[in-house]
Amino acid sequence: ALDKNITLLDFATGTGTFLLEAFRKALEPISKNSVNYNPKVLIDKFCGFEFLIAPYTIAHLKISQSFKEEFNSPLNDDESLKIALTNTLYSKSISKEQNDQNTLFTLIDLTKEFKKAQKIKEEQILIITGNPPYSGASSNKGLYEDEIKISYGLEPSKANLNNEQKKWISSYFKEKSKQNTSTFKAIYEKHKLENEKNSKVMLDDYVKFIRFAQSKIDSQESGIFAFISNNSFLDNPTFRGMRYSLMQSFDKIYILNLHGDTRKKEKAPDGSKDDNVFDIMQGVSINIFIKQNSKAKNTNIYYHDLYGKRKDKYEFLYENDLNSIKWTLVKNNEPFYLFLPQNNDLLEEYNKGISVKDIFMLSSVGIASSKDAILISTNNKKLEQQVYNFYNEFDKKYIKEIAYKPFDTQKIYYDIKKVERPRIDIMEHFLGYENIGLIYDRGTNLKEISNLFISSKVIDKHLVGANSYVSPLYLYPTTRSKKFLKKENPNFNEENFTSKIENFKESFRTFIDELYKEKFSPEDILGYIYAVLFHKIYREKYLDFLKIDFPKIPFTKDKNTFKNLSKLGLKLVNLHLLKNDELDFNVGEALFKDIKNKNFKIQKIKYNKDVKELFINESLYFNKVSPEIYEFKIGGYAVLDKYLKSHKEEDIDHKHFTLIIQTLDETLKIQDEISKINLS
Incomplete structure (x- = not known):
């Protein structure tokens, strides 16, 4: 028989794909010939929220059709699916008028839909699932922002508020009076994340949806939150407060990182192509958070990487479940509370440096x-x-x-x-x-x-x-x-x-x-300091830590080593300030392919690595530009390519561009010298 205690909410239903699959999975163990086969029992137990009228309508039609043709249990006129046309992030204080302003459709009784959603939010829900929206900029400005601030926006070392502070915060969400607002702001300012200049990333919609689900499960003795989302919250340092907060709510956290971020140009460990499972640029992960009846003292975080071609990822997901995946236990993840493994011995060594x-x-x-x-x-x-x-x-x-x-x-x-x-x-x-x-x-x-x-x-x-x-x-x-x-x-x-x-x-x-x-x-x-930061071994060895925090500088105990690195570093400083005359003037000379057609405009950029020539149009090129020079990056971009693209359709200052090429050439030489010196 179906377990009547299982309740489920898809908080971002869309066209009902996840919700329909949930119905299928719940019914899978029961034969259609069994007297216990009754799909309609689930109608009141499996719910969905969708904000847009088109996918909301499709979800109703698709799942209703499945009840008729697939489950052999057509819905009667007085029976309906528990999918509400509402915004998951709306609270009780959102009025009917505000709800009306967010849709062009008036054929549906939105007040009724809104009340239906609020009733669902008050019920016990064992499982919350979905694929929340993520786009960088929130489509729900003003919604759930204070909830994010006072949870995910707190520095982990300051996040354990006392009872008096919790009381004030609770009062604020009940009534945003002048006194409550002032106290709320004071508490937040005292405990907020330190050294954060990009905290707006935490207001992405998927973060708000996660906070909604966490808050709901916090109000219950137990629950499961399983979703697929943007994977940047796993290791972005700005999200440390979010990760810490989630660890306070859940006993077990499973992260299946599907990677596939085209902006990071991710590749599989063997160097092969790494595809996204969706037609999007942002990498994603499947995340399963479990809260048991009594919260354990420590949260266990289990992690697994999945790289490769899209079809191979699909096959892996189809063939495996929670028990068959070889999980890695994430240990000692302070101070950033990362949801992925680190080399802790190396971290201890890195932390001896000075930030x-x-x-x-x-x-x-x-x-x-x-x-x-x-x-x-x-x-x-x-x-x-x-x-x-x-x-x-x-x-x-x-x-x-x-x-x-x-x-x-x-x-x-x-x-x-x-x-x-x-x-x-x-x-x-x-x-x-x-x-x-x-x-x-x-x-x-x-x-x-x-x-x-x-x-x-x-x-x-x-x-x-x-x-x-x-x-x-x-x-x-x-x-x-x-x-x-x-x-x-x-x-x-x-x-x-x-x-x-x-x-x-x-x-x-x-x-x-x-x-x-x-x-x-x-x-x-x-x-x-500058020499250390350009030391190849330093950059490679501590890559995982440099990716999440301000650089930490190891200071050698040997005075001569300090002096040698300092000398080379100052050479590099002056070089990057374009004050160094020790350049190879044979590199990067500006030449015309056709002297009858002298064109200085940056138009069609083309690099030929075989002959080491960089063209900015059909006529003008720069010679002896090695692949190492052409590919040299500062700020994540190849310097030469970025410069040319930033000045496209402008006349090039060829003397300055030649100087940049020669500077990068000399940078590579000095960097090699620096990297030969042992930092210990």
């Missing part, structure tokens, strides 16, 4: 103008035209140089009233002052580390990644920096702050001085 966030006093993400097409341009004249056309005003004093892309300096109209996020606290130390900034990103989705660079100018947020950080080597005596230093150290004497000071934390400077028994200059130390 760049613990080296510099002042750091920040780069400038985000939000109006690049208006406020940034390749030259002063175009910039003036853009700004004047949009604002009907222009003042040339605001024109500044910005490191927009690697080796691609552009002009920005740096009026902090017009630039959305000017990051003036940091950028002022590059405006009118000589300075060097170390550029890095927090983690990367790429299969190799390339999100590191250097700059002497203000930088764009996307210089080397989604959130490019800059740590200036020096701080200058500005009003803002004095205020910052006073806040950091109450004993700070601003009267003595009359010239530049190094931007190293006092604890780090003490560590360096005591380790080497010698006073190295800020440039010497920066040179060492």
